[in-house]
Amino acid sequence: MRVARFYAPGDLRLEEAAEPEAGPGEVKIRVRNCSTCGTDVKIFNHGHHHLVPPRVIGHEIAGEVMVSNVDGWAAGDRVQVIAAVPCGECPDCSHGSMTVCPNQTSVGYHYDGGFAEYLVVPAAVLKVDGLNRIPDGVSFAEASIAEPLACVLNGQQLAGVGPGDDVVVVGAGPIGCLHVRLARSRGARRVFLADINRARLDMSAAVVAPDATICGYEVDTVDTVLKLTDGRGADVVITAAASGAAQQDAVLMTARSGRVSLFGGLPKDAPTISLNSNLVHYRELTLVGANGSSPAHNKRALELIASGQVPVLDLITHRLPLDGLFDALELVASGGAIKVTIEP
Ligand SMILES: [Zn+2]
Numbered sequence: 431m432r433v434a435r436f437y438a439p440g441d442l443r444l445e446e447a448a449e450p451e452a453g454p455g456e457v458k459i460r461v462r463n464c465s466t467c468g469t470d471v472k473i474f475n476h477g478h479h480h481l482v483p484p485r486v487i488g489h490e491i492a493g494e495v496m497v498s499n500v501d502g503w504a505a506g507d508r509v510q511v512i513a514a515v516p517c518g519e520c521p522d523c524s525h526g527s528m529t530v531c532p533n534q535t536s537v538g539y540h541y542d543g544g545f546a547e548y549l550v551v552p553a554a555v556l557k558v559d560g561l562n563r564i565p566d567g568v569s570f571a572e573a574s575i576a577e578p579l580a581c582v583l584n585g586q587q588l589a590g591v592g593p594g595d596d597v598v599v600v601g602a603g604p605i606g607c608l609h610v611r612l613a614r615s616r617g618a619r620r621v622f623l624a625d626i627n628r629a630r631l632d633m634s635a636a637v638v639a640p641d642a643t644i645c646g647y648e649v650d651t652v653d654t655v656l657k658l659t660d661g662r663g664a665d666v667v668i669t670a671a672a673s674g675a676a677q678q679d680a681v682l683m684t685a686r687s688g689r690v691s692l693f694g695g696l697p698k699d700a701p702t703i704s705l706n707s708n709l710v711h712y713r714e715l716t717l718v719g720a721n722g723s724s725p726a727h728n729k730r731a732l733e734l735i736a737s738g739q740v741p742v743l744d745l746i747t748h749r750l751p752l753d754g755l756f757d758a759l760e761l762v763a764s765g766g767a768i769k770v771t772i773e774p
């Protein structure tokens with residue numbers, strides 16, 4: 431079979447590999463869609479500290495069961511696979527905080543991922559109920575978006591996005607688009623989308639139709655949000671961008687008793703920002719993080735897609751075969767696409 435295997439930063443190879451065999455407690459699937467995201471570009475360029483090469487990458491996976499050694503699953507079942515795999519046993523998992531499990535492993539990092547024709551779903555995934563049935567009416571391509579949507583759902587649950595909120599999403603990539611859509615489904619009053627890249631902002635806004643767009647390259651984002659909210663600020667500001675400046679701005683444009691979601695992480699060599707903590711103190715702001723998603727978030731994401739509450743089909747702007755993976759990564763890196771999915 432064909433796979434995309436990572437060997438070292440800058441060294442990702444499309445090559446032939448033996449088809450994997452499902453062992454006890456495992457399920458083998460034919461990968462139908464594995465979507466790309468910014469993390470794949472990061473891995474390609476810099477590697478990842480959790481990833482021991484050589485490794486087949488790709489972690490937004492949907493496919494069809496070929497062989498099942500697990501009760502409840504059979505050939506032909508349409509499935510979606512979680513990416514982050516909690517241990518299910520530690521104190522954090524026991525308290526329902528599976529997204530911060532310190533023993534977490536990941537598909538595409540610790541186990542071979544979805545940029546391949548076939549994939550064996552590890553027993554560790556099945557153990558935490560991380561293999562999900564794709565609801566009728568949801569395509570494989572849409573189901574592959576459940577994983578990033580699950581991460582977005584985790585972020586908005588932690589930030590308490592709810593009815594009547596004015597929400598600012600900073601970063602108009604695929605994650606930002608999912609944040610806009612999910613915020614609407616949770617009853618947000620208005621959703622504003624900001625980005626410093628005008629072309630990307632316009633492309634995404636044309637699809638997800640925010641109440642206003644803010645190009646941070648042309649106008650001051652904080653001023654604009656304050657104007658749009660009559661000086662109050664937004665109830666929730668979500669930074670879906672690897673930008674310390676965006677995080678600092680977020681605190682300045684959040685309303686009293688508002689929430690700031692530091693959704694996107696910062697580069698590991700520049701994780702420090704400057705924060706006026708008196709704003710947090712006097713305005714009773716809440717700052718929250720977000721780290722991936724739990725198996726339950728993935729199930730809920732599939733339901734949100736199936737019910738039409740969060741449409742994702744129109745976010746998929748490009749479909750490429752596995753041999754087009756390098757073009758796909760270039761598209762992702764350039765911001766010239768919303769979601770690029772690989773159909774191996
Ligand atoms: Zn991803």
Ligand SMILES: [Zn+2]
Pocket residue numbers: 516517518519520521522523524531532533534
């Ligand atoms: Zn755990």
